[in-house]
Amino acid sequence: MAARHVVYRCELDHPLRWRGYTTGDGDIPVHARAPSLGQAQQLMTATTVGDGNRSAWVEHTEHDAGGGLWVRAALDERARAREHTTRVLMETLTDQRLRARLATLPACGIGGVPVVVCVPGDAVEWVLGQHDGHGALIVAAAVTNHHLWWNVLVPADRAAETDLGVVGSLAELGLTDPEATLDDWMAATDCGGLVLLAPQNAKAAPLHRDGAAADPYADRCTGALKRHAQLLGEFETTADPLRAAELRARAHEWEGAIQRSVAPGPETAPPHGDQQERASR
Known part of the structure; x- marks a missing residue:
């Protein structure tokens, strides 16, 4: 419901x-x-x-x-x-x-x-x-x-x-x-x-520039890369050594998620530690 x-x-x-x-x-x-x-x-x-x-x-x-x-x-x-x-x-x-x-x-x-x-x-x-x-x-x-x-x-x-x-x-x-x-x-x-908002009369699935149907798996991979880059950016700019260590650990977890997403398999989810870290801010 x-x-x-x-x-x-x-x-x-x-x-x-x-x-x-x-x-x-x-x-x-x-x-x-x-x-x-x-x-x-x-x-x-x-x-x-x-x-x-x-x-x-x-x-x-x-x-x-x-x-x-x-x-x-x-x-x-x-x-x-x-x-x-x-x-x-x-x-x-x-x-x-x-x-x-x-x-x-x-x-x-x-x-x-x-x-x-x-x-x-x-x-x-x-x-x-x-x-x-x-x-x-x-x-x-x-x-x-x-x-x-x-x-x-x-x-x-x-x-x-x-x-x-x-x-x-x-x-x-x-x-x-x-x-x-x-x-x-x-x-x-x-x-x-x-x-x-999605229109009432749904159209065909949106196409990428190469004409292929949108791929949710590829979208998740792109999202993982963006999140990894965001964490590294925060790591490079923070002056807090404890925060820097925390950000580097989160980035390392995302590196592993990205590597796992290269080979076909289950959908890649955000690392559990990263979800907890973001929710605590």
Whole structure:
């Protein structure tokens, strides 16, 4: 069963500051207001599922970041890691030039532009389920303590309303596989790109320049090479000897993964130690 995303937006200028709503393609199906988060949760439960069963829910809070941006963080078992991403995000948003670029993004159905606080391992499908099919959804993750990766997800017919460069659709980037994660997304695109939602009428599989069908195995190999290069780049620039040793060890693990990926065999997954290291930042 697909997760149902329920969001509680904190609007401080409203007497009933907590606004509960559900995300998803189409019109907003559920809407409730309450003076506290707990009361909003109770109202959403009663309105959406009368028996109180919320096992398929993923709940999020949204807080105003100014300029029409709303920081959305999931209330899940990875909330602590998401707090780190939020801190890096808010530091990044002190750049007024970046805010000016984001100000051109089209608003979602309920108003404003949500910024989804992500961590490594989040499923692309999980992120996609938070898009309402109308405006922009910013997807953000911390790469280091002071470096944020972000992309913007929009419908194809809204791309012209922004001044960001389109890097491709989810399908063209090889991100429509149900097993695709944020790690795959970060390996496939640079920071600041505009990614298009897959169209309703799916077309044939995208072709590479040589005319061959897109190969998910080759995409993963490319992602592994990019991650290895990123780790080596951080290794060369850090002044912390402990951090340098950690980065070199992670890079060595990726070297092994790349070597294993050369010969036909099981799909190459990110080294386990690298996943833990990235999630702890």
